[in-house]
Amino acid sequence: MPRFHYRAQTAEGKRSRGVQTARDARHARQLLRARGLQVLALRPAFALNPGGWITPASLSVSQRVLLTRQLATLLQACMPLAEALHAVAAQSEARPVRQLMLDVAQRIAEGHTLAKALGHFPRAFPPLYCATVAAAERSGHLGLAFENLAEHSENQQLARQRIRLAMVYPLILMLASMAIVAFLLGYVVPDVVQVFVQNHQALPAMTQVLMALSEAVRRYGLLCLAAVGSSLLVLTLLLREPARRLRWHAVQLRLPVVGAVLRGSEAARAIRTLAILLSSGVPLVDALRIAAAVVVNLALRARLEGAVQALSEGDSLARSLERSATLPPLMLHMIASAERAGELERMLGRAAELQEKLLAARIALAVSLFEPLMLVLMGAVVLFIVLAILMPILNLNQLVN
Template sequence: MPAFAYQALDANGKTLRGVLQGDTARAVRGALRERGLNPLSVGEVNEGGSKSRSVFARRTLGAAQLALLTRQLATLIGAGLPIDEALGALSEQAENERQRGLTVSLRARVMEGASLAQAMAEFPDSFPDIFRATVAAGEQSGQLDRVLEKLADYAEARDALSQKILAALAYPLLLTLVAVAVVTGLLTWVVPQIVGVFQNLHQTLPLATRALIALSAFLRSWGWLLLIALIALATIARLSLRNESTRYRWHALLLRLPLVGRLARAANTARATRTLALLASSAVPLLDALGIAAQVVPNLPMREALKRAAFKVREGSAFSRALGESGQFPPVALRLIASGERSGQLPRMLDEAAAQQQRELDRWMTALTAVLGPAVILAVGAMVLFIVLAILLPIFNLNQMVK
């Protein structure tokens, strides 16, 4: 029985939203009228398909919400509840209509006879390929609760990695924005009021003062044009990166940069190996795992390296050798993978490779944050020093300029 999201008016004219199960939208409208509600819109909860379907279904779950939902489902199934009852319990305690609509729809598909993985496949924006493949393997092996626990750990680790990168970059970025705002304010408002006095003396000003006056005049006259140009360049760059070949060249350039390349390589390697560890430990075939892992790696050259490795593994090559031939992955990770292949403990060594790359990324992010902050402060200090000197130099020579 499908699930339908609705909007309806109660007797007081208040708009209510919710999710009901029914055979058809007409049946759901009838059920709402029996409750004394006036239905405004009713749409089937499904992420694909027609435009008339509910807005609840078109919104995806965030990483933290997905991790929480997965862990709760694992706990309930581990406690012995059938999947449909576990999903029903989750729908009752859902925090918002989006989660409630999703869990109700999943429960409806499961009650129709679909597996949990098949039900998730109807919501690809909320449940990525790795979730669907891993859940399918867990259902086949009879270890769905354990697999869901690993999926929850994976989702939380991936979200923590993203949050850690954002937190590390937030301070230097905020400092840069404040510095640009301060310097721009000095040049466009403070400097003109001070150096305007020197221009009336009709004497040759020091080079630094003339440069400061010219820069201030340019920003006051053409600052708006400069801002428009920067916005236009950012828009053009963003549109250009939608082209896969352009994005591939940009990602390849990032990997060649001294520090940024190391960070990008570590982050993408950690994501790939963690995904492979989860899939391999859940009995997903290696070739299928490589295809899924390639989709979760955002860097295109490294994604292509995983796809080529899958092709070579299909031809009989060892996984570590196939991955190493691309030259895109760190040697330490490749050695750990090779050790796992020789010992028959590939999932554990893949997990160890992910942890090692995570430590490497944390170390470099800490170093980068420690360098960028003082560097921005020094740059701002140098600019302010230049402004102060450019203003003071004419004052030092004021007696000669007056004579």
Template sequence: MAAFSYAALDSSGKEKKGVIQADSSRQVRQILRDQGLAPLQVDNASAQSNKSLAKKSSAFLANKGPRLNVAELAMITRQLATLVQSSMPLEESLSAIGRQSENTRVKSIVMAVHSKVMEGHPLAVSMADFPAAFPSLYRATVSAGEHAGHLDLVLNRLADYTENSYQTRQKTKLALLYPVILFVMSIAIVSGLMAFVVPDVVEVFIGQGQELPALTQALIGISDFIVDYGIAVLVLLLMAVTGFQYALQSDRLKLRWHEQLLRLPLIGKFARGSNTARYASTLSILTSSGVPLVDAMKIAAEVIENRFLQQAVSVATQNVREGGSLHTALEQNGYFPPMMIHMIASGEASGQLDSMLERVADNQQRELDNLVATLIGFFEPGMLLFMGVAVMVIVLAILQPIFNLNQLI
């Protein structure tokens, strides 16, 4: 049976949408009529999802098919792991998850995967129809669990991994919320003072013909520039950002830009930390699930966002394929922390690479969390200092002519 999405009218004329499993669209329409519904549209769930995405996707998107966000993927994985671990058959677990889902898109994806499983395909192969919903890391891990006969354990590890990824993203967004608001407010307050308050105040002194101090003259010049060209500068900045993003669609330019990012003092450290932490976590979950090391390195390289670092990791993968050790290949890369290299070397020497990679992943994630907390900790007082200094300069520039006027009187 296949999964079909439908739209129908009930007896009161309200439109209803959902997903039904049946052998054909004709059978779906008959089921709807038996339920007292008037069918309007019936489509294959997979075909409809791909058709919907084709209308929304851009030409440069590599993955095809409907997407699942991190929260949805984490929820589905945890539910599937719980049901499979409770000895419920896989097809029944997928059917139960699909039926209870209130999100039509999620239901369509799960029921389409269920239909493929019912046809005799493995779970990983069934998920391959939705590469944007189930990444290659996810499918490779599920495939390894199926072949090893430990799908329940692998699904639990995937559930932990996806939930941790979701929690990390949420914590980062919440941590950045206050600094970003503070930054925007600082810029808005200073710009408002320069554009509306300063011109009215200094106009009094200009009208009296008083010679203004250098600080006040500089402030007037900046204020006039913001009033006259502020909107033009803002438009140019937006155009520059848009043009830069368009230019980065070129693989060659993106590679050079990512290389330069890694060399910047603070941004480079953050880029290396985030990418190496993600790589270590992915490599850990793949190797512990039974995926061969070379295949695991190849898949894990896909989660690295920095294109230059991804290319360097691909070279390391080739070195391991030719017989080199993992720690030597990553050490030649030059971008992985020495502690991480040392721990991997220890794991290879003791024959406990899987458990050591898990410790490496935890260690890298802690270091990344500490780095993010440190950066945010510096950013907040930095914004307060910027706003305070800016306001102080404006006040001094306004008060200096008043002091001079009092001295003359």
């Protein structure tokens, strides 16, 4: 049922606010009046999407990490859950986050478990989060589970930041190079070459090629940019269809360098998720199903779902993952050894950590090779432009001599 935030006043003149569940706004006012409250303001808590889920503003990774870390600290200090949620809400400066925590506390007061209360906000708390909390509620180690979730989220955030920072300089270099070349071809080269054209001088082939490129940039440069932007927009709209997106993700895995990076990144994410869920007490089949759901690439997700089916039919984890062809051989060997030794949880964490380090090293190597490659390419383009301009000048000097 929809939920409404209200501000009301009692018969004694005391102000109060809270959340009321009702069929609609009129029903909410009737319920509040039945409680002896005079309604001053009433608004829907959140709108309902077509699927029926309540959709609050989604939490960013940093906001979720902060909330999780605060809850872990308060719960490990033996503070009751309801008080911890209200304390976290009071500490939050962002109004949507504060209201989200109050809504979670309200659902717990209505008799829901914490995992079910968090599950009503799927854009804020992903399935991994809710499954870990549900397992921790059964085992009674809720504070430790929030601590593990906070560390996991922080590690993911640091990994994303390292990749973004590593890509900043190459992207700036590439964009600056393209802008400089476009400026030279569009404004500088035509004025310089026009002098030779007016003198009816025979131009070298290199200069003629440069003139043709310059004319193309001046006439069709903006049109090409508009075409590229339109193509990206159309591609984005087409990829909203699951079947096309699945085929596109399968193509990505077959690309020479990008495919290996994507495969390693998704494998590390899935195995790290599996390790956290198993350490929280989630059954292996359910943990692998949730780990498959966090994989972004749809082709790899379908393979992992096949591994879930094989595992539920009695196959071993290593054998199921080997048939799915989703993990690197080293990770499969580590998982198989861990199953035989009975140390699956610890070994999964080590395998994910090793894969993340290998992936970071591969990305760093690619970025380190990209920078000199861009410099060499930019130097070659500038050399071509300079030679195309200087060759007619040298020919003119020879004729004068």
